[in-house]
Amino acid sequence: MEYFKLQIGCIIILLYVGFIYIKECRRYRRKLSETMFNELLVIGLICIGLDGATSYTVNHLVTTPEWLNKTLHITFLSSVDLVVFVLFLYMLFITGAFPKQKLRRAALFLPFVINIAVVIGGANSLEYIHGVRTNYSMGFPVYTSYTMVAVYILLSVFVFFKRWKHIERHKRASIFTYMFIMIVVTGIQMVFPELLITSIAVTILIVGVYMNLEDPAIKELSRFHDETVMSFANLVENRDSSTGGHIKRTSRYVGLIAEELQSRNFYPETLTKDYITNLLKAAPLHDIGKISVPDDILKKPGKLDYEEYTIMKMHAANGGNIIREIFRNLRDEDYRRTAFEVARYHHEKWNGKGYPEGLKGDDIPLCARIMAVADVFDAVSERRCYREAMPLDKCFEIIENGAGTDFDPQIAKIFIEIREKVEKVHAEFAHEAEIEAQKVHIVEEYPKSIAIIRKK
Secondary structure, eight states: OTTSHHHHHHHHHHHHHHHHHHHHHHHTTOOOOSSSHHHHHHHHHHHHHHHHHHHHHTTOTTTSOHHHHHHHHHHHHHHHHHHHHHHHHHHHHHTTOSOOSHHHHHHHHHHHHHHHHHHHHTGGGOEEEEOSSOEEEESHHHHHHHHHHHHHHHHHHHHHHHTGGGSOHHHHHHHHHHHHHHHHHHHHHHHOGGGOOHHHHHHHHHHHHIIIIIOHHHHHHHHHHHHHHHHHHHHHHTTSTTOTTHHHHHHHHHHHHHHHHHHTTSSTTTOOHHHHHHHHHHGGGTTGGGGGSOHHHHTOSSOOOHHHHHHHHHHHHHHHHHHHHHTTTOSOHHHHHHHHHHHHHTTOOTTSOOSSSOOOGGGSOHHHHHHHHHHHHHHHHSOBTTBOOOOHHHHHHHHHHTBTTTBOHHHHHHHHHTHHHHHHHHHHHHHHHHHHHHHHHHHHHHHHHHHHHHHO
């Protein structure tokens, strides 16, 4: 027991984390993580278990068969390498840098596979050193394993800093902290191999990842916030017969545009992870100002006259004021600003002929320029109380023709170029609408069917 008390304590901690993680996932009916956290947790437990086993066997060389000792050590070294390799993959996942092409994915695994082969192949060169307090292993497999650990930890740190803007701001400091502690502990282990504290680094890594990125309760709170915003936006939109899935569709289009701009490295200083997240959360509120528009104007089936249109246009400015009032006590200033700008400026035009302020070109906030394209496309591609939906070809033509006048030409160009993705989203919602219509029809026809059966 004296040789692996540390490992037992670390295993208990990770088992507790795993228990809470599974319990919270079931409580909130969430799927287990799709970002390799599950694998990281399981591999970490195995790694610490093997660490404890080797700590015991290396101190009982007389009673432990040599083949068993070597097997456990080689397996342990391989598991340590696997932990840091999965950490590297995890960093690629959460920062959106994980390659989509199969060939590039395979290239990621090749150095790891070669390293493991070298570690296993050098099993016979393992050496057991008698230390002051405990025995420990050294030799070519250990040096190879240490080298890979160092390389992949450094690669993970490189990805972290390289993709800094793809991580939420409030998570950056905590991620850096547990990675820094892991580096320090790993460094100490390499310099003083007799300490046998590898399990501490693994435990800190997994607990840090769970608390900052994978806690289902935090994710549920974020989801609840998003659904609350969406429900509030729906209440406003339900006053307008054009509702349908307008706010959901426009939010999806906004996401497609923002992600494409980011992937092409446009506006790199602006399009951070936080900015896109705030934009997606603010998009459903872009027409919140319609709550101030009278029903007879909002639901008018025909064309609005000059006075009615003047009142309708006020919804943009009113929307900004409403956002400012609702969120005045919200600490997240960036989100407040994005929501305000989306609501107030999404009807501004590139040529300065929009409203409410007649802003021109880059003076219009980026979030509002993105929102404008998504909003107009959805407006013309869906049925309204005063007209039928336009064909998609015509809708894309409107966006293309409006580039440089109504819309930011760069954003309009991007939107046209991702037409396939946009049409896929449009088709998904059309299918959902068709299913809902069928349900409504069944509900409406049910009483008639019952009446017919009773007559018979």
